[in-house]
Amino acid sequence: MRLKFTKMHGLGNDFVMVDGITQRVKLSPEKVRQIADRHIGIGCDQLLLVEAPRDPEADFRYRIYNADGSEVENCGNGARCFARFVRDRRLTSKEHILVETAAGTLKLNIQGADQVSVDMGEPVLEPAKIPFEADIQAETYPLEVDGETYNIGAVSMGNPHAVLLVEDVLKAPVETLGAIIERHPRFPAKVNVGFLQIEARDRARLRVFERGVGETRACGTGACAAMVSARLRGLVDEELHITLPGGTLTIHWPGPGEPVTMTGPATAVYHGQIAL
Numbered sequence: 001m002r003l004k005f006t007k008m009h010g011l012g013n014d015f016v017m018v019d020g021i022t023q024r025v026k027l028s029p030e031k032v033r034q035i036a037d038r039h040i041g042i043g044c045d046q047l048l049l050v051e052a053p054r055d056p057e058a059d060f061r062y063r064i065y066n067a068d069g070s071e072v073e074n075c076g077n078g079a080r081c082f083a084r085f086v087r088d089r090r091l092t093s094k095e096h097i098l099v100e101t102a103a104g105t106l107k108l109n110i111q112g113a114d115q116v117s118v119d120m121g122e123p124v125l126e127p128a129k130i131p132f133e134a135d136i137q138a139e140t141y142p143l144e145v146d147g148e149t150y151n152i153g154a155v156s157m158g159n160p161h162a163v164l165l166v167e168d169v170l171k172a173p174v175e176t177l178g179a180i181i182e183r184h185p186r187f188p189a190k191v192n193v194g195f196l197q198i199e200a201r202d203r204a205r206l207r208v209f210e211r212g213v214g215e216t217r218a219c220g221t222g223a224c225a226a227m228v229s230a231r232l233r234g235l236v237d238e239e240l241h242i243t244l245p246g247g248t249l250t251i252h253w254p255g256p257g258e259p260v261t262m263t264g265p266a267t268a269v270y271h272g273q274i275a276l
């Protein structure tokens with residue numbers, strides 16, 4: 001099978017974007033791993049597959065696969081790149097598109113040159129729906145890891161996130177502690193792990209160890225989850241500029257019961273074909 005794709009990224013979180021509308025695409029976890037491999041394939045953090053919607057209200061459906069081949073519910077940077085992709089390929093001329101994902105339907109608004117705003121929906125805080133094993137819902141939870149206790153936030157943006165506050169993201173044990181918490185038994189679907197340094201009530205730095213990938217240069221749902229956790233702890237106002245290794249996202253969240261809006265760039269790098 002020859003597969004046409006577009007290589008894209010959102011602040012260095014990189015994607016292979018596949019149009020599954022104008023071409024027939026059959027993916028297996030093995031095929032996704034091969035495509036995502038940075039030595040024998042194209043290389044990406046996630047593969048995003050664009051399909052016709054099942055929900056008649058939606059304009060498109062898009063499916064998200066991590067580099068390890070696992071299919072997941074949501075991808076913030078991917079949503080912005082998806083919006084740019086469908087506009088650039090003239091699969092739609094709309095400014096506002098509705099896209100169906102495993103986590104529900106997202107509203108994407110395309111602005112200006114390469115900035116895209118995404119209504120990421122309301123955060124989910126109920127432990128059972130994250131999913132996270134906890135007796136009651138709280139702003140923070142004590143999590144036991146190798147004899148140490150960490151105070152974490154637990155938030156779902158359709159996909160699960162643990163959020164830890166750190167003094168200095170540059171010194172945070174992202175690779176080691178991130179890898180352990182990713183597979184912590186209290187997160188039955190595993191978890192993305194964010195290390196958040198608050199600099200001011202409107203500014204923060206974040207590094208994310210992503211479920212199924214490892215540390216990425218940016219994580220859109222991770223930035224949303226970090227904002228929600230920080231705001232629930234009373235540490236930030238309703239607009240937060242979060243700087244990740246790949247650049248800065250603007251996250252807006254008025255508070256519980258309201259949607260999170262994420263704004264940032266979406267960049268196309270090249271188009272290609274791969275024989276599978």
Ligand SMILES: N[C@H](CCC[C@H](N)C(=O)O)C(=O)O
Pocket residue numbers: 013045046066072073074075076077078159160192210211212213216218219220221222
């Ligand atoms: N690794 C994530 C999916 C991709 C999320 C990230 N790339 C984003 O921009 O939100 C998970 O397993 O839930």
